[in-house]
Amino acid sequence: MEWRFIKYGKKTSYLAGEYELEAKDVYAKIWYDKENRQIGKRGKLARMIYMTNIGTIPEESFVNVIVSTGDRKGEKVGVIDEAFLERMKKGDVFVLGGHKYQFLYTRGMNVYVNASVKRPPTIPSWFSEMLPLSFDSALSIQKFRKIMEEKLKKESAEEIKEFIKDYLHCSEKVASAIYNYFYEQYEYSKIPHEKRLVVEYYKGRKNYVIFHSLYGRRVNDALSRAIAYLTARVGGRDIEIGINDNGFFLAGEKLQIEKALKFLNSENIEEVLKEAIDKTEILNRRFRHCATRSLMILRSYKGKNKSVRRQQMKSHFLLAAVKKISKNFPILKEAKREVLEDLMDIENAKQVLKWIKQGEVKIEKVHTRLPSPFALNLILQGYIDLLKIEDKIEFLKRMHKEHLKEIERKEEI
Numbered sequence: 253m254e255w256r257f258i259k260y261g262k263k264t265s266y267l268a269g270e271y272e273l274e275a276k277d278v279y280a281k282i283w284y285d286k287e288n289r290q291i292g293k294r295g296k297l298a299r300m301i302y303m304t305n306i307g308t309i310p311e312e313s314f315v316n317v318i319v320s321t322g323d324r325k326g327e328k329v330g331v332i333d334e335a336f337l338e339r340m341k342k343g344d345v346f347v348l349g350g351h352k353y354q355f356l357y358t359r360g361m362n363v364y365v366n367a368s369v370k371r372p373p374t375i376p377s378w379f380s381e382m383l384p385l386s387f388d389s390a391l392s393i394q395k396f397r398k399i400m401e402e403k404l405k406k407e408s409a410e411e412i413k414e415f416i417k418d419y420l421h422c423s424e425k426v427a428s429a430i431y432n433y434f435y436e437q438y439e440y441s442k443i444p445h446e447k448r449l450v451v452e453y454y455k456g457r458k459n460y461v462i463f464h465s466l467y468g469r470r471v472n473d474a475l476s477r478a479i480a481y482l483t484a485r486v487g488g489r490d491i492e493i494g495i496n497d498n499g500f501f502l503a504g505e506k507l508q509i510e511k512a513l514k515f516l517n518s519e520n521i522e523e524v525l526k527e528a529i530d531k532t533e534i535l536n537r538r539f540r541h542c543a544t545r546s547l548m549i550l551r552s553y554k555g556k557n558k559s560v561r562r563q564q565m566k567s568h569f570l571l572a573a574v575k576k577i578s579k580n581f582p583i584l585k586e587a588k589r590e591v592l593e594d595l596m597d598i599e600n601a602k603q604v605l606k607w608i609k610q611g612e613v614k615i616e617k618v619h620t621r622l623p624s625p626f627a628l629n630l631i632l633q634g635y636i637d638l639l640k641i642e643d644k645i646e647f648l649k650r651m652h653k654e655h656l657k658e659i660e661r662k663e664e665i
Contacts, residue, residue: 311563322368400443482506
């Protein structure tokens with residue numbers, strides 16, 4: 253079987269076997285005649301391989317969590333899903349079965365952890381199941397925040413509550429709760445909105461830098477990874493990242509955020525992120541998905557199915573091999589595109605950086621003794637799995653009282 257082929261690109265080059273990956277059991281699937289521009293299947297099993305392995309939905313599986321150190325070394329403590337693993341980086345602390353574990357490394361479909369950890373969790377267990385806030389919806393909320401700040405400057409509490417009821421079509425009780433939330437943020441710190449990105453500095457057990465960037469989790473994922481990577485390069489170590497739809501934080505001993513912000517822009521963020529994700533679990537897993545779709549890894553061969561565990565092991569060796577061949581290897585390039593465009597939102601992250609450079613969004617820094625009301629949920633998210641609902645409510649009540657005390661003190665001054 254032959255047909256005319258117009259353009260000979262890198263993907264065709266891979267399928268024709270020009271990258272010489274036979275040592276990794278990756279063989280040519282097609283032949284190509286450059287002079288006559290003709291293409292056809294290669295080998296008697298090419299059609300069978302295609303028909304039994306074609307598909308775009310990746311196979312997912314659970315990953316075993318195994319203790320790597322101490323008296324419990326080798327003990328399996330549970331399983332997590334791959335989508336949750338993708339979010340983790342070395343050193344992250346998570347909760348499984350009511351106990352804390354620190355992520356060390358992976359081997360195939362096994363995650364090896366440290367069971368003796370005193371640090372609080374950095375990733376909540378429900379994080380991977382939350383649908384991200386869309387960029388457009390986030391901008392609408394930012395607009396509402398701007399309106400609320402303007403009204404807090406010149407209108408009474410009752411007038412603002414009436415506005416909230418009409419604008420959001422909510423009850424009086426809900427309007428009152430929203431008003432109090434905004435009032436405390438306004439008096440205690442600053443309200444971030446469509447024209448202002450507040451960067452809040454707070455010292456707890458570590459130094460926290462909280463970015464009130466309400467652009468949705470996908471944009472915040474891109475921005476936080478880029479800033480954290482650049483901060484680590486200029487001297488920061490063991491930088492902890494926390495993200496949600498409303499913003500993100502970086503935590504560590506030495507955080508030279510200013511240098512990272514000065515360097516990062518819409519032109520270089522893509523290259524920075526490609527470097528930042530190069531040795532992460534998220535790229536490792538996405539590469540496997542792309543490799544199976546491109547017939548680099550066969551899920552089925554001669555009637556025998558290959559388990560996800562074996563696919564991942566194969567993917568590990570192939571990823572190391574293609575990185576040596578070229579950083580623009582087509583399958584690796586597609587895996588990076590999936591991470592930056594499907595999981596993250598690189599295009600809207602670039603847009604945010606453009607707004608900052610053009611002065612449409614101004615970065616304003618604040619220093620707080622306690623996390624501001626808008627920052628509480630972000631700081632607290634890692635502790636959620638360890639707190640009873642009653643304890644969380646009591647904690648929020650105490651923080652509310654502390655915020656009011658600080659507001660009263662400022663008013664007296």
